[in-house]
Amino acid sequence: MKNFKMKYGKIKMNVPVKEENLLREIEGNPFEVTKTVDEIITDALHNPIGSSRLKDIVKEGETVCLVIPDITRGWQQTPKFLPEIIRELNEGGIKDEDIVIISAAGSHRKQTKEEHEMLIGKELIERFDVLDHDCFDKDNLVFVGETSFGNKIHVNKKAVECDHIVLAGGIVYHFLAGWSGGRKSILPGIVSYDTIMKNHELSLSKTLGEGKNKEAGGGKLKGNPVHEDMMEASAFVKPSFIFNVIMEPNGNIGAAVAGDYIKAHIEGCKIVESIDGVYIDQKADLAIATAGGYPKDINLYQASKTLMNAREAVKEGGTIIVLSQCSEGLGGNADVQHILLNFDNLLDREKDLREKYSISKDIAYIICDIADKFDVILVSDIDSNLLKKANITAVKTIEEALEITYKQKGENLKTYVMTHGANTFPTLK
Structure with a gap:
């Protein structure tokens, strides 16, 4: 018997698995960080991908929106x-008063000081104001x-x-x-609510009853209509430069890319794939995953990403056990609860989602879709x-979950x- 210590809320649970049944532990790939965080940031800014340095792109007297x-x-x-980004802008002749900082809130709430x-x-808070993007502010x-x-793009x-x-980002x-990352700072980051919803709605198949578009998913860019729509939207405003960080398995900045908003982003995606994209030789009968403890498992809405990742490792009809305390229950807004609570079949949920799409409904629908295709047990x-x-099926202990499964x-x-279910993305070789 092999025992795994897996995060649950603010504690760790002991999860026993027979060694003869264990295919492997799926965790992030080894990633050696040889530079300090400051060096990672500076190197990326000084060696941009597909563009000049930021300080050489801007000119004195110009205005810059930092998203x-x-x-x-x-x-x-x-x-x-x-x-460091603002230092580059200053070195390029941009004064503080000519820099506007906008928080790409998408459809999220306003933020506090x-x-x-x-x-x-x-x-920086002593030097700059932060403006929250409001997707409902038509003026x-x-x-x-x-x-x-x-998709009509309002920015x-x-x-x-x-x-x-x-x-x-x-x-x-x-x-x-x-x-x-990259183009997502534009859409959904700083566009209208209708633009966001139209974009995310592209993740549905064109035919009622088929549910989600299989081309719109984790790790997919080519042929993904959600991504391609975002790219077209970003092209209308032509971002001058991006800076994106990539986290190493312990949650610290492990790498960064900067430069052209298309080329640098693609290189960044490759780095993420090298860290969190884990190749597997076969799909399993059972996956046991943790959402990562508090706050990643504060509610079911937050833990949904773990479910989405875990399904990639399991045969259809297999079992997924997710450790997620959900101290705040279902989470999300009324749309999430509406989809979860008010229907007893997937088709009616899909009809409701298509009738008036929202991202909250969609995430709840995906949760139900996974539970329709797999046996899902929530500890x-x-x-x-x-x-x-x-x-x-919701239970209180891992022992109950395993007893039901066996x-x-x-x-x-x-x-x-x-052990890092919210981050690692299994891919069948």
Whole structure:
């Protein structure tokens, strides 16, 4: 018997797996960091991909919009690299008063002053204001064009009015767009609500009953309509430069890319794939995954990414056990709860999603879709009655989860253990 210590809320659970059943532990690939964080940041800025240095792109007297993430992307550790980006702009002749900092909130809520300080740091908050993008503020949105997918692109007016747009953020796998980072700072970051929803709706297949478009998913760019629509939208505003960080397995900045918003982003995606893209030889009967403990497992909505990653490692009809405390229950907004609680079959959920699309509904739909194709057991504090219609079994202990699984399917189940389930993305060779 091999025991794994897996994060659950603010503690660790002991997860026993018979060694003869264990295919492997799926975790991030070895990634050696030989530079300090400061060196990583400086090297990327001084050696941009596909473009000149930022200080050589801008000119004195020009205005710059610096697009940064919002507080939900705090893992990107923006205060560590924003001062260096602004130093580059200053060296290029750009004065502080000619720099506008916009937080790419997408459809998220407005942020507090304290959160703004967390985003840019104590030094910069004394020099700059942070403007939260409001996707519903039509007076501060401007139409820039329509994509080949029929998406009318309305972008933050203050950003468009600047001479340069600089995108700053980070790259991880993304369940719809393939990878985050790069063009996502524009769409969904600083566009209208309708533009965001039209884009994300492209992740649905064209035919009712077929559910999700299989080309719109983690690690996919070519042929992915969500990504391609984002690229067309970004081309309308022509970002001058990007800076994106990549995290190493311990959650620290392990690499960074800078330069052309297309070429640098592609190189960044390759680095993410080399760290978190884990090749597997076969799909398993069972995957046991942790969402990563608090706050990644604060609710089911947050833990959904672990479910999405774990399904990649399991045969259809197999079992997925996810450790996710869900101390705040289902999470998300009323749309999430509507999809989870008010239907008892996938087709009706899909009809509702198509009738009035929202990203919150979509994530809830994906959770139910996974539970329709796999046996999903949640080790959680969540009220099990909340998940009955979603076809998810909720239990309090890993022992209960394993007992149910072995009773249903026998004890000789080929098993993967995912100790970093929210990050690692299994790919069949």
